[in-house]
Amino acid sequence: MRNIRIVIEYDGTDYCGWQIQPNGISIQEVLENTIAGITQEPVRLTGSGRTDAGVHALNQVANFMTHSSIPCSNLLKGINSLLPCDISVKEVRDVDENFHARYSAKSKAYLYRINNCSVRSALGYRYAWHISESINIETMDESSRVLVGTHDFSSFCASDGDSENHIRTVTSIGISGVAGGSIEVHVEANGFLRYMVRNIVGTLVDIGKRKITADEFRQIFEARDRTKAGITAPPQGLYLKEVKYI
Amino acid sequence: MRNIRIVIEYDGTDYCGWQIQPNGISIQEVLENTIAGITQEPVRLTGSGRTDAGVHALNQVANFMTHSSIPCSNLLKGINSLLPCDISVKEVRDVDENFHARYSAKSKAYLYRINNCSVRSALGYRYAWHISESINIETMDESSRVLVGTHDFSSFCASDGDSENHIRTVTSIGISGVAGGSIEVHVEANGFLRYMVRNIVGTLVDIGKRKITADEFRQIFEARDRTKAGITAPPQGLYLKEVKYI
Structure with missing residues (x-):
């Protein structure tokens, strides 16, 4: 076969x-x-x-x-x-007969797109999260670095998630783009909890909007408690970008 | 008021x-x-x-x-x-009370997007015409220049169009992009007949695919006969880009 x-x-x-x-x-x-x-x-x-x-x-x-x-x-x-x-x-x-799309995967990379414009865009409404408020991208980017490494990501799992192990290794994360334009969040890990990227993005955006500080973000992360984090960013901005097998 | x-x-x-x-x-x-x-x-x-x-x-x-x-x-x-x-x-x-969105307009600019890739893209299928065959962009671009100026555009009007005047003035047209990637057709005129841009693009693509020559394109244009031209490019690639009033 x-x-x-x-x-x-x-x-x-x-x-x-x-x-x-x-x-x-x-x-x-x-x-x-x-x-x-x-x-x-x-x-x-x-x-x-x-x-x-x-x-x-x-x-x-x-x-x-x-x-x-x-x-x-x-x-x-x-x-x-x-x-x-x-x-x-x-x-x-x-x-090879041993290849298994799930078990053979070594890491995955996701992209999250934000459209940061005063007026939402009708073209492409299916493909990004529209945020009209001014966002500080640099602070989001710097604050996100605390996630890199092997950690317990309970603060960013789905609130109805099961009791599985919440330890994951994030190998890279970065936020780039232009305030008032298109912003991209790139994150790679050996695996992701349900809603993990969207919960991270939702909470990082709170930093970008100056609703929480970088220190508060770190505290939320370390609390290992989903109820502390921000909203789940909407699905239309999220893209499974790559699955790596080697 | x-x-x-x-x-x-x-x-x-x-x-x-x-x-x-x-x-x-x-x-x-x-x-x-x-x-x-x-x-x-x-x-x-x-x-x-x-x-x-x-x-x-x-x-x-x-x-x-x-x-x-x-x-x-x-x-x-x-x-x-x-x-x-x-x-x-x-x-x-x-x-001003005299402003009329239609009668005051001096010219309009349209953009037509082609996605020239071997495999059609699932993301963005709503926003471009997918063409898998190799396309010669330079020949399309050069051939399109014959349209610039005041001409009878009967060859590119809707086949069920009414008996109105088919004379229009195209002020600019240009095709740019990368073969095997994203291609854009930009065209500006003092007014457009129904389906005019899509009929022009459909016929220019026949040049790009080497189905007709630049000379044949000119003959089609000069024939002032809709039945001579190529297909009507599909609607999803077309964007009304700008309406100019001064």
């Missing part, structure tokens, strides 16, 4: 998220049905991890086993010809 | 176009209802011109008369607070 690795880009706006759910259409479900239509056999797709409702991906990675002998380039064309406009497969290739 | 001039940005994807129509929701209708909700009186909005279904605007201009005494800055905030995400008002100001 072949093990096929695919890289997927999607606009998550109209989906309930990556993972198949009883209520709502998921990216995984659309992809599985489309691939099955090409390979003519049931397909079970393993993603590198979930993305939540409304969250996008530039390079989500997934794999599936198949008896099909269709060459990868034809799979790519065939799948894309049947997918809706808001999902596209960027790469299809045969990989 | 006050005459108020507004500048509007919109994502036209989910609308039947600018102008009120019996079937489907128009940008004009949404704006009129929203403004009336703020000024508490019926509003008739005059746009600089129509945009077709699915076409976007970066800076559409419109005006309306009102008895309301609400300051412009409050109108801006109030209107934006009630508008859907895909329409926003960027500017509101009082103008």
Whole structure:
């Protein structure tokens, strides 16, 4: 049997998220049905991890086993010809039978886009968090450095999260852009808790708006208590940018 | 009575176009209802011109008369607070009673975006025409220059267009970008026939794909016959960029 690795880009706006759910259409479900239509056999797709409702991906990675002998380039064309406009497969290739999109992943990188303009933009409202107040990007960037390293990220996990281990290693984080323009938050880690990026961004924005200080941000982080942190930034600004396997 | 001039940005994807129509929701209708909700009186909005279904605007201009005494800055905030995400008002100001968004306009500029990549992009599918074949941008750009000046644009009008005068003055046109990446067509004229930009782009792309030569493009243009030209480029790539009044 072949093990096929695919890289997927999607606009998550109209989906309930990556993972198949009883209520709502998921990216995984659309992809599985489309691939099955090409390979003519049931397909079970393993993603590198979930993305939540409304969250996008530039390079989500997934794999599936198949008896099909269709060459990868034809799979790519065939799948894309049947997918809706808001999902596209960027790469299809045969990989070792041991490759597992989730367990083999070493790290993931996320991008969060903020549109910092006095008037919200109608074009691109699906692709960024609009913040009209003036934001101090430098303070956000400097304050974020405290997150780098191996830490307990309980302050930034989902409030309804389960009792799993909240220790993660953030390898890099940086905020760049122009106040009054487009701002990007880039963060990479060996793994992420649910809502972790959006909770970090929501709290960093409180620094940017001068509602809390860098010291208070550090205290929130060290409290390991979700109720101390800021709001969960909305999903439309978040992009799964890359999944690294080596 | 006050005459108020507004500048509007919109994502036209989910609308039947600018102008009120019996079937489907128009940008004009949404704006009129929203403004009336703020000024508490019926509003008739005059746009600089129509945009077709699915076409976007970066800076559409419109005006309306009102008895309301609400300051412009409050109108801006109030209107934006009630508008859907895909329409926003960027500017509101009082103008001379003689200002008419359509009749006072001296010229208009449109932008057409092409996404020239082997695999279509899921993110941004609403905002560009995806063309996977290799395109020669330089030849398109050079060939387009024949359109500059005062000419009969019958070859590029809507096939169901009425019998109006087809003479227009194109003041500038240019194609820039990277083959295999993002390509932009910028065109400015004293006025445009229906589908004119999309028909010009559709035919220029035939040059880019080497389906027709620059000479053949000139012949198509000079034939003043819509049936000679290429396809109408799809609406999602088109943006009304600017309306000039001086």
